[in-house]
Amino acid sequence: MSALQATGITKRFGGLLALSEVDLTVDPGEFVALIGPNGAGKSTLLNVLTGLSAPTTGRIALDGRDITRLSTHDRIRAGLGRTFQHGRLFERLSVIENVMVGAANRKGRSEAELRSTAFAQLRRMGLERFADQPISALTYGNRRMVELTRVLACEPRVLLLDEPAAGLNTGEVEDLMARLRAIRAQDKIAIVLIEHNMGMVMRLAERVVVLNFGVKIAEGTPAEVQADPAVLSAYLGEGAAHARH
Amino acid sequence: MRSSLPLVAVLLLAGFVLSFTASEYTLRLLNMAVIASVAVVGLNFAFGYAGLISLGHAAFVGLGAYTLAILTTQAGWSPWLAAIPAILGTGLVAAALGYPLLRLKGHYLALATLGLNVSFSIVAANWIEVTGGTNGIARIPGLSILGHDLKDERSFLWFGLAVLAVLSVLALAIHGSRIGRAMMAVRDDETAAAMTGINVTGVSVSAFALSAIYAAVAGCLFATHVHFVSPDDFSYAHSITHLAMLIVGGEATVAGAIIGATLLTFLPEWFRIFGDGYLAFFGLMMLAILVFLPTGIMGLLRRWRRAPRPGTAPHGAARS
Numbered sequence: 021m022s023a024l025q026a027t028g029i030t031k032r033f034g035g036l037l038a039l040s041e042v043d044l045t046v047d048p049g050e051f052v053a054l055i056g057p058n059g060a061g062k063s064t065l066l067n068v069l070t071g072l073s074a075p076t077t078g079r080i081a082l083d084g085r086d087i088t089r090l091s092t093h094d095r096i097r098a099g100l101g102r103t104f105q106h107g108r109l110f111e112r113l114s115v116i117e118n119v120m121v122g123a124a125n126r127k128g129r130s131e132a133e134l135r136s137t138a139f140a141q142l143r144r145m146g147l148e149r150f151a152d153q154p155i156s157a158l159t160y161g162n163r164r165m166v167e168l169t170r171v172l173a174c175e176p177r178v179l180l181l182d183e184p185a186a187g188l189n190t191g192e193v194e195d196l197m198a199r200l201r202a203i204r205a206q207d208k209i210a211i212v213l214i215e216h217n218m219g220m221v222m223r224l225a226e227r228v229v230v231l232n233f234g235v236k237i238a239e240g241t242p243a244e245v246q247a248d249p250a251v252l253s254a255y256l257g258e259g260a261a262h263a264r265h
Numbered sequence: 266m267r268s269s270l271p272l273v274a275v276l277l278l279a280g281f282v283l284s285f286t287a288s289e290y291t292l293r294l295l296n297m298a299v300i301a302s303v304a305v306v307g308l309n310f311a312f313g314y315a316g317l318i319s320l321g322h323a324a325f326v327g328l329g330a331y332t333l334a335i336l337t338t339q340a341g342w343s344p345w346l347a348a349i350p351a352i353l354g355t356g357l358v359a360a361a362l363g364y365p366l367l368r369l370k371g372h373y374l375a376l377a378t379l380g381l382n383v384s385f386s387i388v389a390a391n392w393i394e395v396t397g398g399t400n401g402i403a404r405i406p407g408l409s410i411l412g413h414d415l416k417d418e419r420s421f422l423w424f425g426l427a428v429l430a431v432l433s434v435l436a437l438a439i440h441g442s443r444i445g446r447a448m449m450a451v452r453d454d455e456t457a458a459a460m461t462g463i464n465v466t467g468v469s470v471s472a473f474a475l476s477a478i479y480a481a482v483a484g485c486l487f488a489t490h491v492h493f494v495s496p497d498d499f500s501y502a503h504s505i506t507h508l509a510m511l512i513v514g515g516e517a518t519v520a521g522a523i524i525g526a527t528l529l530t531f532l533p534e535w536f537r538i539f540g541d542g543y544l545a546f547f548g549l550m551m552l553a554i555l556v557f558l559p560t561g562i563m564g565l566l567r568r569w570r571r572a573p574r575p576g577t578a579p580h581g582a583a584r585s
Contacts, residue, residue, distance in 0.1 A: 070460065072456065091459075092459040093459050093462050093463055093464045093465070096459070096461065096462035097462050101460075102460050104456075104457065104460075108454050108456065108457035108460075109454070109457070110449060110450045110453040110454060110457065110458070111453050111454075112449060112452070112453055112517075113446060113449055113450065117446055120443070120446060121443075121447065121450050121458075121461050122461050122462070124443040124446070124447070124462075125461070125462040131441070131442065131443070134443065170461060171461070174461060174462055
């Protein structure tokens, strides 16, 4: 059974067709990259998957269970996780308290258990020295890592990452990639990555899905997608595909 | 995070010590301050923790007070017994109103809650058979504990301080719990909160209902202390005062709520020398606080406490 299965997702904003009959299937533990030019509908798809906006038509299943009509928090409790494009944290809570909010998704944990779980997550991400600091003390890169730590504390089975490397420097991107590999190996979670950093996509993803103007135009291994004429013309314009052949 | 328990204990102890030396007049003001503190510690759940701007808090104080007043004077209940439906009923009403009302955000919520308060005043003034209209309800019986009537200002103050202490400890416990963190997460970023598995509507309604429950306790204290309620006691102006108390105290803390409530109870008395001009001074003072002390008195205290050690950066973090 697929971990996440979205079928025939269409999203219409008035006259604009943001997503048209998009299918996305993610197997347990799989690493899928979702790419496409700006405005292709990638973030809209994540919003639909996480329940921030309702699809016009289509169906979403998590571990075979229909979650199309569930509220966002119920989807998170059912095993979905997501980070935002610019990192959204609870500004007036400390770093560890941010992570504790995520850890509180599993019921019946005492306050001490919440704190120790959150601290263990922070240590795994190399952030333990920031545990009691306010969010305002963090660098941009560390803010994004704390957001990732918080979503991991929710113990998702499918993790959706919206441009986690945007705004990070080269060293931070390398660190992020190493951590994503480790997370996947340890937690066996499936990851859907939206990313413009193609080097990162090609090195991490097992499968790449390409969206353009709300339509899925290609899907396959990184090598297959890179050679696909439709993808080349979407990124480089008409003619680019012909020039290569 | 930072607990204001020691400061709350100091404030309550100061009230207790004052109760032995203060004049009858000051004792009465202290009682008013304690009652306002209970209401404002409650408002802190909605405004301070969950970020819900409520300009209808006085309506919930009034609902608690009127329920107790009606049950004691018309149905002959003991005030202790009447306090139970007064408090729980107000909480239920707030929860029922909260579901539709809390779909609104920011200014819209402020306006809607203000409207709620105005509606309450209109009903209290016009449903004469039940509320006595603008004449209000008089001869509300006082409280007594083990045969000792809380008739004098001093014994009522002791009781009020005990109630405030219990409710403050409860508020601090909620602040440091997963429920408190969920409220603050909703305040800081609703979308991120939902994405962290928090039921935003549920948490907002809980914070609103909890704040109304505290308001109703304050209302019951008010009714049994003054023995008289009328619509004027719970007008929207009081809601604005509650919000002002919380902002003056500052920083979404229980200690700040108590400091703000006490200060703004005493200030009008201190400014009495200005006669009717007092409101102008009061307004200017509020303006000055908003401009120069946006984090209120608690923020000022925190800055003073940090000031002697400017070299110590928040580093190496002591885990608590």
